[in-house]
Amino acid sequence: MSAVKQYSINLLAWYDDHRREFEWRDRGMTPYQIWLSEVMLQQTGTKTVTPYYLRFIARFPTVAALAEAEPGEVLKLWAGLGYYARGRNLHRAAEMVMAEFGGEFPDQESLLLRLPGVGTYTAAAIAAIAFDRRAVVVDGNVERILSRYFAVEEFLPQAKPRLRELAEQVTPQLRNGDFAQASFDLGATICRPRNPDCGHCPLRRDCRALAMDAVESFPKKGPKPQRPQRFGTVFWLEDETGNLLLRHRPPQGLLGGMVEIPSSEWQAVRPNGQVVTDEFFYKQLEWQETGITVSHVFTHFALELQVIRAFTAQALVVEPPWFWARREELPHLALPSLFRKVIKQMERF
DNA sequence: TATTCGTGGTT
DNA sequence: TAACCAAGAAT
The missing domain is CATH 1.10.340.30 (Hypothetical protein; domain 2)
Known part of the structure; x- marks a missing residue:
């Protein structure tokens, strides 16, 4: 046979x-x-x-x-x-x-x-x-x-x-x-x-x-390309009752259609100071360092995010894709693991 | 054809 | 523990 x-x-x-x-x-x-x-x-x-x-x-x-x-x-x-x-x-x-x-x-x-x-x-x-x-x-x-x-x-x-x-x-x-x-x-x-x-x-x-x-x-395989490292800053914005400002990501691309905690662009170089995105009201806030860093590995790059935090009045109104979320509903949102890591770290903070 | 797309388990 | 890997698809 x-x-x-x-x-x-x-x-x-x-x-x-x-x-x-x-x-x-x-x-x-x-x-x-x-x-x-x-x-x-x-x-x-x-x-x-x-x-x-x-x-x-x-x-x-x-x-x-x-x-x-x-x-x-x-x-x-x-x-x-x-x-x-x-x-x-x-x-x-x-x-x-x-x-x-x-x-x-x-x-x-x-x-x-x-x-x-x-x-x-x-x-x-x-x-x-x-x-x-x-x-x-x-x-x-x-x-x-x-x-x-x-x-x-x-x-x-x-x-x-x-x-x-x-x-x-x-x-x-x-x-x-x-x-x-x-x-x-x-x-x-x-x-x-x-x-x-x-x-x-x-x-x-x-x-x-x-x-x-x-x-x-076996199987014979060629060497894998190395993963580039990227860096970014997460903007953790709370109102007086602890609600968190979130945003829906665009429907295509990385984490498309998912919910995110807003962040700066993810760059190839580590920022050498405080980075605040030029995002409507962000520049008006007083951002504090948290010392919290979140590392995450995607398929084709590694990411290191530093978290900074600010507080604002409860009355602040935002429009889509921005929205406020109560802390109790975070587990039920379409949050990718990357941002769940951020939340977990900040809860310990 | 080569890139882009996540995450957690396993070693 | 850093690296490898998984019942791949879309572009």
Whole structure:
């Protein structure tokens, strides 16, 4: 038997005994639930996703319920999960399912791909897992497993076309959802990026990287670009009752559509004194140093924010996108983790 | 094709 | 502990 044919046979047999349990797995999951979980799981760990998934299903049990929600409420529930374009696209996709697909998710990859936030991987995963359609599901796990199994010398991401070819060859005609999820489980528990557990791997007999005793050297990758450091100043403005001045961010770009504590621009150089943005009334206030610094790491840059504080009269009226928020409602706003860190530090202050 | 887009877990 | 990484998509 060839290594290609043995692949799915051995992997599925292993899966029958070693499959993991998740809230979005089995129990007659609807396509809506599979879609929601797949979007949440994009570049996000299962442990992180689980509580978010449960909250979403409780609040929006169906795609119809999600489509009827306010986009802002979706972002509130998404706050802290990251990659907020996913949250924005989630609501648009729900509306599209209602308007263009009669409230039912399509079972073809080509149609699933029309949904915002559903790309090549996610369309294939939904087709396979929700509808048991044969689909070539290639995620980071599959790329890592295949690059080892076939000892692919080409570097990522250039190797992607070759890895897709190999995935096409090893993907079986039956048990499509199981095969995809078996790959996830193997990649997470056995064929890990570091410290792979090759002794328990169902594919070890035909794994070329293992035969070379070089499993961890696959997949081949180039060096990562280093993260630039940026600096900014947060303007913590309270009124007499402790209400906090906040602002809605523009709908696109970094943290798009989320709520922020206003800050200066994020520059490449550390400010060498007090920075007060030229923002309408800001210059009129007496800003105090707090000595509080908040560090945060984004995907493509690191950020260090210093917090300065001022007080103003309760009667100060602001217009959108500015707004005042009571301290008790802060936990329920669409605040990204960066600004929750600021709040947590200031509460200790 | 190369960048831009978060965050928390893990080592 | 700094670095790596995760069930990638959009532009």
